Amino acid sequence: MKHLLSFILALTISLFSFSQTATRTITKIKGDLYRFQNNGHYSVFLITDEGAIVTDPINKDAATWLKAEIKKRFDLPVKYVIYSHHHDDHVSGGEVFDEAIFVGHTLTKKNIEDKKIPTPVPNETFKTRKLITLGNQYVALIYPGKSHSDDCIAIYFPDEKVVFGVDFISVDRLPYRTLNGAFLPDWIQAIKKVETLDFDTFVPGHGDMGTKTDVKEHREYFEALYNAVKEAKSKGQSLDEMKRSILLEAYKDFSQYDAWREMNIEGVYNFLTKK
Template identity: 25%
Template sequence: MPSMTRRYLRAIRRATKKPVSHLVSTHHHIDHIGGNQFFPRSQIVAHVNCREEMIRFGIPLERLQRFMPKFAQEMADVRLVLPDTVYAGQMTLYQGDRAIELLYMGPAHTPGDTLVYLPKERVLFAGDVAFHYVVPGPFDCHVSAWIRVADRVADLDADVIVPGHGPIGTKKELREMRDYLALVRREARRSYRAGEPAEEAARKLKVGGYYTQWANPERLPMIVERLYMELQGEI
């Protein structure tokens, strides 16, 4: 988002006078690419699927007005800036002796999620593959694939995980998100096999306990809807 990006730029300038040489678009959602235009001299890098989805969706103002109305107005003047460089499986950037690994582990939150891994520092910038203490946003996800990717991320040697949404955490928070998705999948499968429509399944589904404290509980019906699409072979 432009307002967020301006804050990031101010923080970057306080930390360093060096230019931003590279900008990684972790996926195509507008809250993660809507600030690209503010980095005109940076090389923008993304997974090839991310670039294709950016072209496909453009600036989705209708979706923003539905799901993120407070941001819709400021996005009206945003210009779509596509990545200059794309990769398919894995790519490594180097800044001096620092390796910055861009990892693609398959579709998850979107078809083109990039994980940015600093192996020396044992830090992972997970993009929206990780939501910490927030119900995951399911808009373009494949829930079962997302669970598989979360399991693969758990094998990385990372002490710190920076999520796309929520506070900085560790593998503990990632595992909790993964287990939330697995719980909803299990209950949605049961309802689907019983012949219940997705709306009824979502209404009956109770995540209970710890998960009730998470932000954005209104996303649960959308997760169930995506799971029904999986079960029906639509995605």
């Protein structure tokens, strides 16, 4: 009996450990640009003759794995780490890339310092645009304005015609829950600025990759949501009434429609009520 209990305990621990193993993959997007998955989070990296340009490290374990994979597959050091914004579920673990230059928006630097997020503070910052050149390849960093946070940027790879944007644009998916204290209507204008770029592929920080058309559809969803809540509020509807009447049926096939539609309405309502 004692041996049986020991076996069951060992098996339980083994199964628990297996269930905790992260799903990590690297897939080519185009040319020397790759997408890195860590469970439900994604970042991208560019391989050049002189080293790798990495975006969000995600967390320490993910960054450790990615650094080792880049070394194993390409035998190159990581030269730059670019932060998409300051939220810790994307930028944690940067200390793994201890020889890299860290780059982020000026507000990202301030937010990391103010909130004491455990990751290196950017060595280089910018306010509107910045170009990073390495090994005859380059990446453009563009601040489109406030959106999901006050510091989200678009990371643009012109040669590949790819844009990487985290948390403020999704593909065929509703924005996250109550919009995280969103900046509206600034968010809509930020997406419009991304649409002015010359790109074919959009890579989000969560979910599937898409196209420029998908970015446009996400912006149109936001416009429909914002305008519907604003109009309902002007008519004196309560939040509960809005949740029942604002159906946004044109987007019912989007992922998380059933789970997050009412939360999205609540997020816009909270924003308009605070104004």
